[in-house]
Amino acid sequence: MDAPVIDGWFTVDGGTAHLLGTRCADCRTVCFPPRTGFCPNPRCAGENLAETRLSRRGTVWSYTNACYPPPTPFVAAEPYTPVTLAAVELAEEGIVVLGQVKDLTVEELHVGMELELTWGPLADGPPVWMWGRP
Amino acid sequence: MSAVVLGAGMHPWGKWGRPFTEYGVAAARAALRDADLAWTDVQYVVGAGTIRNGYPGFVAGATFAQAMGWSGARIASCYAACASGAQALDIARTRILAGLCDVAMVVGADSTPKGFFKPVGGDRPDDPDWLRFRLLGATNPAYFALYARRRMALYGDTAEDFAAVKVKNALAGSLNDNARYRRTVTAGQVLDSPMVADPLRLMDICATSDGAAALVLASEDFARRHGARGPVRLAAVSTVTPSFPDTVLGLPDFATDSTAAVPPPERTFRASIAHAAYEEAGLGPGDLSFAEVYDLSTALELDWVEEIGLCPPGEAGKLLRAGDTSLGGRIPVNPSGGLASFGEAVPAQAIAQVCELTWQLRGRAGSRQITGARVGLAANQGLFGHGSAIIATT
Numbered sequence A: 001m002d003a004p005v006i007d008g009w010f011t012v013d014g015g016t017a018h019l020l021g022t023r024c025a026d027c028r029t030v031c032f033p034p035r036t037g038f039c040p041n042p043r044c045a046g047e048n049l050a051e052t053r054l055s056r057r058g059t060v061w062s063y064t065n066a067c068y069p070p071p072t073p074f075v076a077a078e079p080y081t082p083v084t085l086a087a088v089e090l091a092e093e094g095i096v097v098l099g100q101v102k103d104l105t106v107e108e109l110h111v112g113m114e115l116e117l118t119w120g121p122l123a124d125g126p127p128v129w130m131w132g133r134p
Numbered sequence B: 001m002s003a004v005v006l007g008a009g010m011h012p013w014g015k016w017g018r019p020f021t022e023y024g025v026a027a028a029r030a031a032l033r034d035a036d037l038a039w040t041d042v043q044y045v046v047g048a049g050t051i052r053n054g055y056p057g058f059v060a061g062a063t064f065a066q067a068m069g070w071s072g073a074r075i076a077s078c079y080a081a082c083a084s085g086a087q088a089l090d091i092a093r094t095r096i097l098a099g100l101c102d103v104a105m106v107v108g109a110d111s112t113p114k115g116f117f118k119p120v121g122g123d124r125p126d127d128p129d130w131l132r133f134r135l136l137g138a139t140n141p142a143y144f145a146l147y148a149r150r151r152m153a154l155y156g157d158t159a160e161d162f163a164a165v166k167v168k169n170a171l172a173g174s175l176n177d178n179a180r181y182r183r184t185v186t187a188g189q190v191l192d193s194p195m196v197a198d199p200l201r202l203m204d205i206c207a208t209s210d211g212a213a214a215l216v217l218a219s220e221d222f223a224r225r226h227g228a229r230g231p232v233r234l235a236a237v238s239t240v241t242p243s244f245p246d247t248v249l250g251l252p253d254f255a256t257d258s259t260a261a262v263p264p265p266e267r268t269f270r271a272s273i274a275h276a277a278y279e280e281a282g283l284g285p286g287d288l289s290f291a292e293v294y295d296l297s298t299a300l301e302l303d304w305v306e307e308i309g310l311c312p313p314g315e316a317g318k319l320l321r322a323g324d325t326s327l328g329g330r331i332p333v334n335p336s337g338g339l340a341s342f343g344e345a346v347p348a349q350a351i352a353q354v355c356e357l358t359w360q361l362r363g364r365a366g367s368r369q370i371t372g373a374r375v376g377l378a379a380n381q382g383l384f385g386h387g388s389a390i391i392a393t394t
Helices: B020-035 B060-068 B084-097 B128-136 B140-155 B159-173 B187-192 B220-226 B269-281 B298-307 B316-321 B338-342 B346-362
Strands: A010-013 A016-024 A049-053 A057-066 A083-090 A095-101 A114-121 A127-132 B003-014 B044-048 B074-078 B103-110 B195-197 B210-219 B232-240 B290-292 B375-382 B386-393
Touching: A010 A114, A010 A127, A016 A114, A016 A127, A057 A095, A057 B140, A057 B195, A083 B140, A095 A114, A095 B128, B003 B020, B003 B084, B003 B220, B003 B346, B020 B060, B020 B103, B020 B210, B020 B346, B044 B060, B044 B084, B044 B346, B060 B074, B060 B103, B074 B084, B084 B103, B084 B210, B084 B232, B084 B346, B084 B375, B084 B386, B103 B346, B140 B195, B140 B298, B159 B187, B159 B298, B159 B316, B159 B338, B210 B220, B210 B346, B232 B269, B232 B346, B269 B298, B269 B375, B269 B386, B290 B346, B298 B316, B338 B346, B346 B375, B346 B386
Parallel strands: A095 A127, B044 B074, B044 B103, B290 B375
Antiparallel strands: A010 A016, A016 A049, A057 A083, A057 A114, A083 A095, A114 A127, B003 B210, B003 B232, B103 B210, B232 B386, B375 B386
């Protein structure tokens, strides 16, 4: 795998993709993207945020696509095929995470269906996390 | 004691291709004429800023003050994305209520580039707005589409419902001289327009526009001395953040807050914006004569109708289909024509909403006048967690 498009947000371990969040040692609040410094819970003074791998499966909260090429700094493929996006709810963490969808169009998605984390390359090469068919 | 609106003014919205300062000055002068005051009577000026015009936009207050002619007034500039205008209003109103000035000018204007809003240039991986485009290509309409699709799944709303919002707002906009789009549209035209972010089509999504709006605020005492009869009162200006954990995916975020440790708050962010205004005004949704809400997309208007409390979650489509939210209906929503008819000129739009509240409450909204309008609410949400709502009364 090339260097990820951003450091520390996801990893591919033995071919399996994982989102990397943080968990507050004091109140157990989970964050994605990972945070440094201070827990976002306004009633928690926690400063010990440990890296945690998020659940790899969740249910679709909602989805859409980009029928026109998104503007820079996105790098669109030539010829352009619509990017599909899904917001996926991870039950254990109580968090909804947005990502590109791999190899599925909006016609094949519905709210509530299960998706699994995977990864794929952006048009200019670096890998990013994606949601895919389990 | 209240702060009151003595004057409201706009520059018509469109794609005019001129510097934003010109639009702002035109709106400010219109507001001063409406107030029957001179620029040199203004003791405090607040400019709502935009980041897309570079350095002058960051110092909007001074840019407008210089263009109007340096007058030695107290001054502020404020940027809060789509809530910029409301926060500028909040600052001016607060200064009046504190007794620090009698007359204040609030002005916002923008010259907006064509196409999708996009982040400031350069390689900036520490900026979440830059990152959402770089990693996902997630434009603003993509987020609006997520909300729209969610409505379809939860409540059974249809593309025809969304199109009906556009038809309604375009009809109202056709009666507004300041609106960019003055043509009525049919549901068929909306449903035939190109898909942008499924399920939203081009005519479901508001355009980017040039435009400007300005208000002259005053203390009640000054208004009385000045001879203003029955001026519109600002009963509440709410500027709130979300409450943790915010469980609705908001622009430009990659994820919601987690509910692993803390249960979700009683109200969603958008609902909390209006709630704070109702609490401050001592009023409720049942007191409203009409509302201006942020129809960045057709479907988003339906979310707002529920979140300002006009009906329970899931029932905004029912209100729409019954004609309740149309001009002449029980509780008109976006009688100005909304962003559907104006487009986005970010620092101006929250101020433009209050211009509409003012004209409606004065009974001077012409052919789009709501009979007996007494209380109006304007609500909006600014990127990165700025919420604002304003309640004005006769």
